[in-house]
Amino acid sequence: MNILTVSNLNFSYGKKRIINNGNISIESGDIVGLIGNNGSGKTTLMKLISGIIPGYSENIIVNSKSIGVLIEEPSLYKDMTVLENLRFYCKLYRQEYDVISKYKKTLDVEAFLNKKVSKLSLGMKQRIGLFVALIASNEFILLDEPTNGLDPTGIDSLLKLIKNLSLDFGITFIISSHILENLDKVCNKNVLIRNEKLISLDSSEYMKFKIYSFEVSQSMIVECLEENKIPYEVNKRDIIVSVSDIEKVESLFNEKNISISKEKTSLSEVYFNDK
Missing domain, CATH: 3.30.70 (Alpha-Beta Plaits)
Structure with a gap:
């Protein structure tokens, strides 16, 4: 089943065209890499899909109850503990606290629940940001440059986590990154944004x-x-x-x-x- 279908999508910032007649489809459980130069429209496309930029529901069909989004750095309260942050987002997204128990071992955050966010490493903050996205949706998650600033160990750990979440829970991911090698490790499909077009790199022309x-x-x-x-x-x-x-x-x-x-x-x- 397609969890996402984008059809005949056009989007501009003022006179600057970003996406011209864009078309892609993504199946449930896919891990999709989103690549393109700076300014090509990767973050914009994620904002369109998530509804952060509204008004495109006729061109973007999402078959999930909700979408989890991690764009740029996680929105966490630095003076609150990890657990307090997670409970806050459970209330915000109307989820039971049970969701914390469900994923805390998979995300390997049990030892950090009572630590203040200000004391966490960048890698752990990204992991908590992913946890917040999971609280928002256990079906479909968008991650914009999630490995930015991480060391090689942190990158490898986060990529393995994303892959395990997809395999164990059937979660669909779209991940943007400038580091193509990272996407090669986890993605089963890839979409390129170039010259205002959305290009599937899994067609016979490219694969x-x-x-x-x-x-x-x-x-x-x-x-x-x-x-x-x-x-x-x-x-x-x-x-x-x-x-x-x-x-x-x-x-x-x-x-x-x-x-x-x-x-x-x-x-x-x-x-x-x-x-």
């Missing part, structure tokens, strides 16, 4: 695989592809085929009793090769 074998030469692989009229690209030493052709390629080499390996092209390769 590709590098193929190689330890049994035959690269030139022999190319020869087999050409004989069977399978389109391919060569980038330095890599032979690349489209996702729409990968099953055909595997079947072809299986018939020849040749073991073939595949590796999905990274998000950074897709992003920079498309410029």
Whole structure:
């Protein structure tokens, strides 16, 4: 089931067009990476989806009761404890305190519940901000640059947490980040905002695989592809085929009793090769 459908979306700030006839769909349980240059419209799109910027319900259909949002830094009360903050947001979003018990172990915050927010590390503040988003919605969460300012350990910890929340509770995430490697680790889909367009990087035009074998030469692989009229690209030493052709390629080499390996092209390769 689609938890989000964006259809024919247009948005401008004054005379500056941000999104021109944008269309995307996201299924329940997806972890979607949102990428693009500064000023491309990533945060704006999140604000449109969440309703922070209202008036676009005809173009943006959300099939969840609520949306949790963490845009920029978490809105936490520094002189209150973590538990006091969480209880405040439970009241704000009309949730029972049981939701704190439900997620406190998963988010690994039990040891910090009685600490004041002002005493927390940046990584823990981001974790508490994610907790607040979970209180707002256990279905659909938007995270804008959640790893900003975190050290490598903090980044890895937060990404694993997001992945576990999706797997264990079926929560859908949209995550924006400038660090494409981070999105590669957790996202099963990616959307690029470029030149006012919303581009799904999971279409056959963009999703590709590098193929190689330890049994035959690269030139022999190319020869087999050409004989069977399978389109391919060569980038330095890599032979690349489209996702729409990968099953055909595997079947072809299986018939020849040749073991073939595949590796999905990274998000950074897709992003920079498309410029």
